[in-house]
Amino acid sequence: MAQPRSGRLLFWCGRLVVVAVLGFMILPAVVVGIAAFNAKALLSFPPQQLSLRWFVNVFTYEDFQVGFRNGLLVTVAASSIALVTGAAFAFVLDRYTFNAKRVVEGLLLAPLVVPHFTVGLGFLILAAQIDMSRGYGVVILAHVVLVLPFVLRSVQISLSNLNPKLELAAASLGARPGRVLLTVTAPLLLPGLFSGWLFAAILSFNEFTASLFVTSQQTQTLPVAMYNYVREYADPTMAALSVLYIVATATLLAVANRYLGLGKVLNVEHTR
Amino acid sequence: MSSIPVDAETKVGAAPDLAAAARAQDLAVRLDGVTKRFGNTVALNDAWLQVRRGEFLTLLGPSGCGKTTMLNLVAGFLFPDNGEVFIDGALVTDVPTYEREIGIVFQNYALFPHMTVASNVGYGLKARGVAQREIAERVTEILAMMKLAGLEDRKPGQLSGGQQQRVALARALVIRPKVLLLDEPFSALDKNLRSAMQIEVKEIQRKLGVTTIFVTHDQSEALSLSDRIAVVSEGKIRQIGTPQEIYRRPANRFIASFIGEVSVLRARLERIEKSEAVVQVGAASITVPAGPLAGQSPGITVDLFVRPEQLCLASGDVALEGQVATTVYQGDHVDLYIDAPAAASTRILMRLPSHDRVPGAGATIGLAIGGHDATAFPAVES
Structure with a gap:
């Protein structure tokens, strides 16, 4: 028996809404992606002629080259420092009970509620006091503070999914603490540590607001270089760079998914 | 058993x-x-x-x-x-x-x-x-x-x-x-x-x-x-x-109550002889270890702990009389829950082989305590 007309109408309207929402979500990326191939020095849509010249510009523009190198340096340094620090704190918070536990945890997570420009401004003022405002140190420190909460949470979740009996079992079998750490604890925490590092890296590489305060001409990261670029030019170089960003991130996540499972990397799966 | x-x-x-x-x-x-x-x-x-x-x-x-x-x-x-x-x-x-x-x-x-x-x-x-x-x-x-x-x-x-x-x-x-x-x-x-x-x-x-x-x-x-x-x-x-x-x-x-099943009966301490004590339940005298009753004087009320398999049907010098409240068929045996207000404040559990003739609910029966495995402890006020 045929559905009543109102039912069919509702069904098709529902589909339309879903398609519209999904389309809307990727629309900006699609528009920018197409605009990147415009041959003219205009951010117009749709392009009249196609060209790869803006991609060439991305790779040859010196500030972007410097910004990319700086960004990579800051990202690797900051997320690695954050990983070690965050993992250590997560371990302490997971294994020990002490009076100020809540306070410590709260302080470590505080950057989540402090605006990035506040962190940037604060570090700028402090760095100026000790004449450090021109170096990489202050940039890296600011990034460490900003990404630490994400690393901390990620490792905390992995730790709480780790059965403490496993370490006891290993000890009972004659493994010294160092061996237990290397053969049991670390391998089981690895996906969590990696996901924490990856999140930190992506956040740090994209971080703009705080970086704007703490970077100089020599130490500016890619997002800051991009900002300075758009203040001067309004050509599709930005769009080309966006396409590269999207491709790079998607590749990274695909690789992570292939080798570790995205569920584990994003900590949405319980591994126990 | x-x-x-x-x-x-x-x-x-x-x-x-x-x-x-x-x-x-x-x-x-x-x-x-x-x-x-x-x-x-x-x-x-x-x-x-x-x-x-x-x-x-x-x-x-x-x-x-x-x-x-x-x-x-x-x-x-x-x-x-x-x-x-x-x-x-x-x-x-x-x-x-x-x-x-x-x-x-x-x-x-x-x-x-x-x-x-x-x-x-x-x-x-x-x-x-x-x-x-x-x-x-x-x-x-x-x-x-x-x-x-x-x-x-x-x-x-x-x-x-x-x-x-x-x-x-x-x-x-x-x-x-x-x-x-x-x-x-x-x-x-x-x-x-x-x-x-x-x-x-x-x-x-x-x-x-x-x-x-x-x-x-x-x-x-x-x-x-x-x-x-x-x-x-x-x-x-x-x-x-x-x-x-x-x-x-x-x-x-x-x-006694944590391990195995047990029923608690009211009994009277008759006498203590070396390692054994004799307690009286109804018309029956039961020998129990003296250890738990050491220092108690004859005549006092004691709690007698008996296992379900120690109880058997009897007539004559019965330890107690009671009324069958429920019977529960368990395959190889039958559990009988017995009300005997004169002898115990809670229901008494006994166990009979299921191929025997088992008294039905409501029947009044006499029980004897067999074996040497009952244990008595000084009564606690409840």
């Missing part, structure tokens, strides 16, 4: 004596006056325990009684506030777990999820620096013994519950531990598998002769597996003995 012949010494308590000192080299594990506190809670209070070499000893008690704490002290996962721990005659109170040469099987097995069965089982040997080839040989040997051959390359997640348990046991046994610790290892298994595994574990334990300390709150498990049972409550060992001793000569009211 057949009655069990009275045997050997009933050794209650485990305080050190001269005989124990002479047997010191036969002891695999010794706890000497061990106390352990967690904050303000005393988990173990001056506990003494001696485990003989090769025996299967069960720590039995309700949850929170301290039995797991005792196991953790032997394992070295915890360290006592007072007292000493010995394994194989050596003082290990401050020795870390990894130097104690123990094997342990946890409730959820705690297999390493990222390692294969073979790596799990070989872990302890590798930690000891055993040569690769010997590891392979010993792992193969123990896996064959545990009926796990062919599963070497599986991960724990790909195994059934019973297989995981066997891997855990193989992993603990392959290092030839001085003592095997079992921390409620059967409670995660379903009922059929559980009894099969219990028999298997018991057989392997006997074959290897490994000293085993088994922690459980399940009294039937304890009765069926153990060479000796230590009943633990409120941080102390209340009684230690063979399953028969614990079941037939419980040292106190708690043990």
Whole structure:
């Protein structure tokens, strides 16, 4: 028996809404992606002629080259420092009970509620006091503070999914603490540590607001270089760079998914 | 239910004596006056325990009684506030777990999820620096013994519950531990598998002769597996003995009601003669151990603890008369719940073979108490 007309109408309207929402979500990326191939020095849509010249510009523009190198340096340094620090704190918070536990945890997570420009401004003022405002140190420190909460949470979740009996079992079998750490604890925490590092890296590489305060001409990261670029030019170089960003991130996540499972990397799966 | 012949010494308590000192080299594990506190809670209070070499000893008690704490002290996962721990005659109170040469099987097995069965089982040997080839040989040997051959390359997640348990046991046994610790290892298994595994574990334990300390709150498990049972409550060992001793000569009211099923009858103390006392229930005189009644004067009311299988139908000099409230068919036997307000404040449970003629609900019956296994304790006001 045929559905009543109102039912069919509702069904098709529902589909339309879903398609519209999904389309809307990727629309900006699609528009920018197409605009990147415009041959003219205009951010117009749709392009009249196609060209790869803006991609060439991305790779040859010196500030972007410097910004990319700086960004990579800051990202690797900051997320690695954050990983070690965050993992250590997560371990302490997971294994020990002490009076100020809540306070410590709260302080470590505080950057989540402090605006990035506040962190940037604060570090700028402090760095100026000790004449450090021109170096990489202050940039890296600011990034460490900003990404630490994400690393901390990620490792905390992995730790709480780790059965403490496993370490006891290993000890009972004659493994010294160092061996237990290397053969049991670390391998089981690895996906969590990696996901924490990856999140930190992506956040740090994209971080703009705080970086704007703490970077100089020599130490500016890619997002800051991009900002300075758009203040001067309004050509599709930005769009080309966006396409590269999207491709790079998607590749990274695909690789992570292939080798570790995205569920584990994003900590949405319980591994126990 | 057949009655069990009275045997050997009933050794209650485990305080050190001269005989124990002479047997010191036969002891695999010794706890000497061990106390352990967690904050303000005393988990173990001056506990003494001696485990003989090769025996299967069960720590039995309700949850929170301290039995797991005792196991953790032997394992070295915890360290006592007072007292000493010995394994194989050596003082290990401050020795870390990894130097104690123990094997342990946890409730959820705690297999390493990222390692294969073979790596799990070989872990302890590798930690000891055993040569690769010997590891392979010993792992193969123990896996064959545990009926796990062919599963070497599986991960724990790909195994059934019973297989995981066997891997855990193989992993603990392959290092030839001085003592095997079992921390409620059967409670995660379903009922059929559980009894099969219990028999298997018991057989392997006997074959290897490994000293085993088994922690459980399940009294039937304890009765069926153990060479000796230590009943633990409120941080102390209340009684230690063979399953028969614990079941037939419980040292106190708690043990009498915790292990097996029991009905409490009101009785009157007639007299005490050396190691035996005689109590009067209705027209019947029952002989019970004098120990629990020491110092009580004749004429006082005592509580007589009787097992369901000790009660039988009778006429003439009956211990008590009562009315059948309910009968419950159990296959090989029938449980009868009897109201006898004159003799007991709660319902009395008796057990009859199901092929006998069983009185129906509402019938008035006379009961006699057979055997020598009843125990009496001074009455408590209720």
